[in-house]
Structures are given as structure tokens and as C-alpha cells.
Amino acid sequence: MKTEHVNQIAAAINAVKATEVKNVYFVACGGSMASLATGDYFLNREIEIPSRVYTSNEFVHVNPPGLGEGSVVILRSHSGTTPETVAAAKFAREKGAVTIAISMEVDSPLCQEAEFTVHYNYKDGSDAIDGETGVYYSLIFGILNAVSPNEKYERVLNQLNNLETLFESNRKLTYDRAFQFGSEYKRDKLIYTMGSGAYYHQAYSFTSCLLMEMLWIHSNAIHSGEYFHGPFEATDFDVPFLIIKGEGATRPLDERAINFAQKFSKKVEVVDVAELDYTGIDEDLKEYFGPALAGVVLRQYADGLAEHTGHPLSVRRYMWKMEY
Incomplete structure (x- = not known):
């Protein structure tokens, strides 16, 4: 994985480590929300800290009563310009939550609003480990390992290096x-x-x-x-x-x-x-x-x-x- 991505993920994980985490919110729209929901499923399977997925606009309008200091809010927008998600990042940060934005565009409005940015490559032909799946899995399992250390999570992080090969082999396997x-x-x-x-x-x-x-x-x-x-x-x-x-x-x-x-x-x-x-x-x-x-x-x-x-x-x- 590229050094910039490693450093961004490490900064976000260290912020979570330094927080007495009381809840986690996954906030996005459409396909970005669906991708974040996988992380929510993993957290619910592995640890007792409550988490929930929100579509961005609902997150702001509902104003979850548990949102505040001790909350970790993970947001995603492919372009980083989804207005509802940008507003959600601003809203969560003002509430005192740790905000982590995931986007293809590091200089996007979403990344500007969030405290921490995790960028993935999309347009430059980078392999899967630096793409959206590799970066997101590195973040989620890094957070899991920080909150509840387990050698299983370390193995996931190591085996992410197989993603590119597996993506290609499974495309070939199912193409016909x-x-x-x-x-x-x-x-x-x-x-x-x-x-x-x-x-x-x-x-x-x-x-x-x-x-x-x-x-x-x-x-x-x-x-x-x-x-x-x-x-x-x-x-x-x-x-x-x-x-x-x-x-x-x-x-x-x-x-x-x-x-x-x-x-x-x-x-x-x-x-x-x-x-x-x-x-x-x-x-x-x-x-x-x-x-x-x-x-x-x-x-x-x-x-x-x-x-x-x-x-x-x-x-x-x-x-x-x-x-x-």
C-alpha cells in the first residue's frame, strides 16, 4: 500500500485509539452507503460497541441522541461532493465526533469538512490494495484491531495483499x-x-x-x-x-x-x-x-x-x- 494511504489510515486509527469509543456511525448515500454497511456488519459481528448505518440526509435530520464526544463517524462519497454527506460531516464534527472521510478526491468538500481523510486510488490504474476495497478494509480491520486486538484481524490485513489477484481470477471465473x-x-x-x-x-x-x-x-x-x-x-x-x-x-x-x-x-x-x-x-x-x-x-x-x-x-x- 502507498505510504500516503498507510499514513492516512494510521492517523485515523490513532484517533480512534485515543477516544473512549461509545458508538460508531456509518454515513453515506447510495453505493457508498452500501459499501460502508459491510463494515457495520463486521463491527456488529466482532465487538460490542454499537454501530449504525445512516443515509446522510437522515443522519442530519434525525440528529441521533448518542452522537457527540466518543462517537466515531465514518463517511464516504466517491467524488467527495455529495452535498448530503458533506453536510453530515460538518454536522458530526460540530458535535464533537471523530470524523473520518473516505473518498477518491482528497481535496473534495467532504475531505475538507472531516477531521481525518482516507483517500483511495481510482483513476490511475493502481491495484486493489490502494483502491476503495483495500483502503476501506485496512481502515475497518485496523479499527477493530485497535479497539479489540485479535490476531485474526492482523491476518486479514496481511491477506489484503491478495486482493488484486483474487479480483482478476474471479472475474475470469465468472465472466462467461x-x-x-x-x-x-x-x-x-x-x-x-x-x-x-x-x-x-x-x-x-x-x-x-x-x-x-x-x-x-x-x-x-x-x-x-x-x-x-x-x-x-x-x-x-x-x-x-x-x-x-x-x-x-x-x-x-x-x-x-x-x-x-x-x-x-x-x-x-x-x-x-x-x-x-x-x-x-x-x-x-x-x-x-x-x-x-x-x-x-x-x-x-x-x-x-x-x-x-x-x-x-x-x-x-x-x-x-x-x-x-
Whole structure:
């Protein structure tokens, strides 16, 4: 990892170490919120300090009563210009919280408002360890190790060096199926997505940012555990589902949902995270690396749909084109 990133992450972690942490808030919008939510899942699995994910505008308007000194607020915006997230950083810092901004643009308004900045490379062809996943995982597991030292977290940090190789190998592993999926589902105007645990956030990101925002395909992200509490009534032979079969504690929830969906729908696509390549990753760490690998694979599924629908992922109707 580049020295600048190491130093930025170390400064943020040291600030957390110096704080008697009473709570952690993850604050962002859209895909950035979904990526931060993975960290929230890890914290909830590993330590007793309460944490919560907020969409940025709600965070400011709700004004959580626990927010203040002893709070750690982690914010993210890819461009660093999302107005709601910039406002949330300013709001949290004024409340006395430790604020950590994650962005591609180090000189962005978000990074100017936050006390600490963690920058990731995006445009210069840097490998994954200096990209958004490597930098964010380094921050989250560094914080975990600072708050509750564990050799497991140190192993995660060491094995992050395998990310670039794993991203590439899993793209190759799933390329044919992802583009075949694009061919098979190119005429579908609605595709439901499903997942659980950390993978629910991947389903949400795929739904909101890739299917709805970028491809204009109607969708809804369904938690596998909630499927049987209403949504399964929409299941029929021609209703498409993309279901993430996760690696970790909630996998049985996904298996139950898959078994039911496949009985009544002829259009169920399963992305089994356990079948991905984990070379260089310890068995007990797969649950942590799985969401990152799933994100790369799902992006390829979106590329397959874009290719076969003739709808580029860069096309927008409203976003960045008008006031809203």
C-alpha cells in the first residue's frame, strides 16, 4: 500500500485509539452507503460497541441522541461532493465526533469538512490494495484491531495483499456466466435481488446502483430472511431473481430462499460466493473477503446486461443533469 494511504489510515486509527469509543456511525448515500454497511456488519459481528448505518440526509435530520464526544463517524462519497454527506460531516464534527472521510478526491468538500481523510486510488490504474476495497478494509480491520486486538484481524490485513489477484481470477471465473446471464435476461424489465448478512448490502447496491440507476431495470433488494414474510408471494414462473448465496453465518437463510424460489420460478440466478476463488485466504477469513469478491462479480453481471441490452452503464436521465 502507498505510504500516503498507510499514513492516512494510521492517523485515523490513532484517533480512534485515543477516544473512549461509545458508538460508531456509518454515513453515506447510495453505493457508498452500501459499501460502508459491510463494515457495520463486521463491527456488529466482532465487538460490542454499537454501530449504525445512516443515509446522510437522515443522519442530519434525525440528529441521533448518542452522537457527540466518543462517537466515531465514518463517511464516504466517491467524488467527495455529495452535498448530503458533506453536510453530515460538518454536522458530526460540530458535535464533537471523530470524523473520518473516505473518498477518491482528497481535496473534495467532504475531505475538507472531516477531521481525518482516507483517500483511495481510482483513476490511475493502481491495484486493489490502494483502491476503495483495500483502503476501506485496512481502515475497518485496523479499527477493530485497535479497539479489540485479535490476531485474526492482523491476518486479514496481511491477506489484503491478495486482493488484486483474487479480483482478476474471479472475474475470469465468472465472466462467461455473467455475460450469458446478460443474454438470457436482457428483455426482463424487473429483476429482484436477494442476500443476507454482509451480502444483503451487495444485493442493495446491485439493485439501486446497477440495475435501477445504471440500467433502468426495476428491482428491489430482499433480505433472504425476510423473503418469507411477504415478498415470496410475488414469486412466479416468469419472475426473475438474482440471489447471492453467501459465505458465512447466514448462508442457511440464502439456501432456504433459493430452494423455495427455484420451486416456483424458472428464472433464478444463484451467485454462490463459496464457489469463488479464495487462494491465499485462510478458511476462517473467507466470510470477510467474500463480500469484496461478490461485489466484483456482480459488477460483471451488470456489464453483461449492459452489453446485451445495449444500455451503457454511464447513461443517466436525471443524475448530475438537473437540480434535485
